[in-house]
Amino acid sequence: MAPDASVDGGHGRQRAWPLLALVAIATGFVVLGHDGRRVAQMLVLLLPALAWMAWPVRSLTVHRARRVAVLAAVMAFAADGVVRAYLLDTYQSAPDGAVVLGALANTNARESGEYLQMHWRTAALWCAVLGAAGYAVWRLTAYGRRRRIAMAAGVLRGAIDGGAAGTPVEIEVAPHRAWLALLVVAFAFGALAHASKPWRRLHPVVFWTQWVDDAGALRTAWADQQRMRDAALQHAHAAAPQVTRAGPSTVVLVITDSINRDNLGLYGYGRNTTPRLAAAQRREPQQMTVLRHAWSVDASTLPAMANMMRFGQPTAADAQHLLPLARAAGYKVWWMSNHDDVAIEQQHARLADEVEIVNRVPGRASASLDGELLDCVQESLADPAERKLIVVHLLGAHPHYRLRFPGTQENPFDDTVDAVESGLIAKGRPAWVRRFRQDYDNALLYHDFVVAETLQLTRTVGRLAEYRAWVYVSDHGQEVGHGSDHVGHSPSTASGYRIPAIVWRNQVPADATSVAERPFRADWLGWTMADLLALQWKGQVAGRDVLAADYRWEAPVLPVKVRSYLD
Numbered sequence: 001m002a003p004d005a006s007v008d009g010g011h012g013r014q015r016a017w018p019l020l021a022l023v024a025i026a027t028g029f030v031v032l033g034h035d036g037r038r039v040a041q042m043l044v045l046l047l048p049a050l051a052w053m054a055w056p057v058r059s060l061t062v063h064r065a066r067r068v069a070v071l072a073a074v075m076a077f078a079a080d081g082v083v084r085a086y087l088l089d090t091y092q093s094a095p096d097g098a099v100v101l102g103a104l105a106n107t108n109a110r111e112s113g114e115y116l117q118m119h120w121r122t123a124a125l126w127c128a129v130l131g132a133a134g135y136a137v138w139r140l141t142a143y144g145r146r147r148r149i150a151m152a153a154g155v156l157r158g159a160i161d162g163g164a165a166g167t168p169v170e171i172e173v174a175p176h177r178a179w180l181a182l183l184v185v186a187f188a189f190g191a192l193a194h195a196s197k198p199w200r201r202l203h204p205v206v207f208w209t210q211w212v213d214d215a216g217a218l219r220t221a222w223a224d225q226q227r228m229r230d231a232a233l234q235h236a237h238a239a240a241p242q243v244t245r246a247g248p249s250t251v252v253l254v255i256t257d258s259i260n261r262d263n264l265g266l267y268g269y270g271r272n273t274t275p276r277l278a279a280a281q282r283r284e285p286q287q288m289t290v291l292r293h294a295w296s297v298d299a300s301t302l303p304a305m306a307n308m309m310r311f312g313q314p315t316a317a318d319a320q321h322l323l324p325l326a327r328a329a330g331y332k333v334w335w336m337s338n339h340d341d342v343a344i345e346q347q348h349a350r351l352a353d354e355v356e357i358v359n360r361v362p363g364r365a366s367a368s369l370d371g372e373l374l375d376c377v378q379e380s381l382a383d384p385a386e387r388k389l390i391v392v393h394l395l396g397a398h399p400h401y402r403l404r405f406p407g408t409q410e411n412p413f414d415d416t417v418d419a420v421e422s423g424l425i426a427k428g429r430p431a432w433v434r435r436f437r438q439d440y441d442n443a444l445l446y447h448d449f450v451v452a453e454t455l456q457l458t459r460t461v462g463r464l465a466e467y468r469a470w471v472y473v474s475d476h477g478q479e480v481g482h483g484s485d486h487v488g489h490s491p492s493t494a495s496g497y498r499i500p501a502i503v504w505r506n507q508v509p510a511d512a513t514s515v516a517e518r519p520f521r522a523d524w525l526g527w528t529m530a531d532l533l534a535l536q537w538k539g540q541v542a543g544r545d546v547l548a549a550d551y552r553w554e555a556p557v558l559p560v561k562v563r564s565y566l567d
Helices: 009-033 037-054 060-091 098-105 109-118 120-140 177-195 204-223 226-238 275-283 301-309 322-328 342-347 370-382 419-426 431-460 522-532
Strands: 148-151 169-172 249-256 288-290 293-295 332-337 354-357 387-393 467-474 501-505 519-521
Touching: 009 037, 009 060, 009 120, 037 060, 037 177, 060 098, 060 120, 060 204, 098 204, 098 301, 109 120, 204 342, 226 322, 249 370, 249 431, 249 522, 275 288, 275 431, 301 322, 301 342, 301 522, 322 332, 322 387, 322 522, 332 370, 354 370, 370 387, 370 431, 419 431, 431 467, 431 501, 467 522, 501 522, 519 522
Parallel strands: 249 387, 249 467, 293 519, 332 354, 332 387
Antiparallel strands: 148 169, 288 501, 467 501
C-alpha cells in the first residue's frame, strides 16, 4: 500500500533542514561577492544542484555521486563569492574590471606565487573559511537517501494484508507529491536560467573560464602591438609638433614605482629617507621645485602609465602619446627600465628610439637594483643628439621592499623606537606592519641615492650649456600602515594616490616661485613634459601644465574620499 503522508511527516522535516542549511551557506557566500538582483540570479543558477540534493534516491552509488556534484557546485559558488569580495575590498574592482583583468594579463605563475607570499594571511583566512564550509556541505549532503523504517506488525495489523502477528514489516517512506512537484519546478526554473546567456555567463564555471580567456586575449594583443605603435607615430606626425625653443636641449623623466610622499624626508617625514635629494634642494632652491601636493589618479602601474603617457586620455581615439610626439618634433627618445613588464614594454617603451631593459627577471621576486640603470643614463646624456628625451623607469619601492636595496645596506630604521615607530604603535598597527614600514623606509633610502644620482648626472654630463630639465614622479603611492593595517597597493585609501613630484631646470623663469604649492595630477604630466620639451602642436589643451601661468586645477575623481588636495 502507499504510505500515508502523516507517516512521512517526520522524515520530510529531516529532508528539509539539510537543504535549508545548504541554502543558507550558499546565500552567505553569494552575498559576499554580489548585491541586488545578482544575488537572486546566482541562487537561481544554483537551484538545479539544490533541487537534486532534495530529491530522494535509493541507489547508494547515485547518492555518493550526487554528494560530490552538490559539493562541487556549492563550493564553486562559495569560492566565486570569496574572490569577488576580496577584489572588491582590496582593489575596488570586479574581476572583469580593467584593473584586475589587466593585472592578470600582465602576470605569471611566479609573480602570482610571490603575491600570495605577501598576502598569505588573508589567503589562509579565506581558505580556512572555505574549508570549514566545504566540510559542512559534505556532511549535509549525507542526507537525502530514500529511507525505510521498520515497524512491528502489531502496529500495522489490519493495514497490511497477509502480515502475521509479531512479524516486522518495512515500509518505504516516499516523498509527498507536493514536494516532488516543487522540486520539478525548481529544476525547470534553474534550467531556464542556464538557457539565458546573460544569466548563464554569471555561473562561476562559465565566468571564470571566460575570465582566463579574456586575459589571454589581452596578453596576446599586448604582444603584437607594432601596428598600433606605427599608427601612434603617424598620428603624432599628423599633429605637426614644433619645438619653440632654439638650440639643443635634454629632458630627463624619472618615473618610479610605489612611492608615497608621506614617507619622504623631503616632504616632512619623521625619518631621514631622502638625505641626498634634500641636499640637492638646499644647493639649488630656485632650480629644484618640489611639488608639495602631488597626486596620482590611479593606484596601480598600468593605468597610471597610460594616463601619464597619453595626457590623461588613455582611451581617447585622438589622444597623442608623449614619446612619438617628441620623436615627430625631432627629439631622440630613450626608454630605460628596471621593469621586466611586457605590457609597459609593448605599449610605451617600444615607442622610443632606444630601449634598454636591464631587468630580466619578472615578478616581485626580482632583485635587480635600480642603480643598474645609472650607466645607461650617463651614456644617453653623453650622446651627441641635439635634442634628447630620456625616460628612466625605476622599480622604486615596489613590493617586495627588502629586494629594493642592496643586501649589504644596513637598515637604520630596524628595531628603532623613534617617533614614527611610536606613532604606529599608538595607532595600534601590528608588528608585521611596522616591520614592513622599516623595510619600506630603507628601500626609500637607497631609492634616494639612485634618484639623486640621475639628477646629478643630468647636471654634469654632456653639453652643460644647453637647456636641461629633470622630472621625478611616482606612478602611484603605497599603503604602509598610514590609514589601515594594510601593506601594499591600496586603491581604497588615500595613501595609494599620494605621490612625490619634483622638477629641476637649469633655466628657471622668474615667475616660478609659486609653483611648489600648486596641486598636481600625474595624469596631466604629459602637458608639463610638453612645456619642458617646448612642444607645440595642433590639439594642445591649455591650463593643464602645472608650470604655466594659466594653470587651472581640476580635482580628479578618485574612489576614495580626500579631505583636501592641498594636504
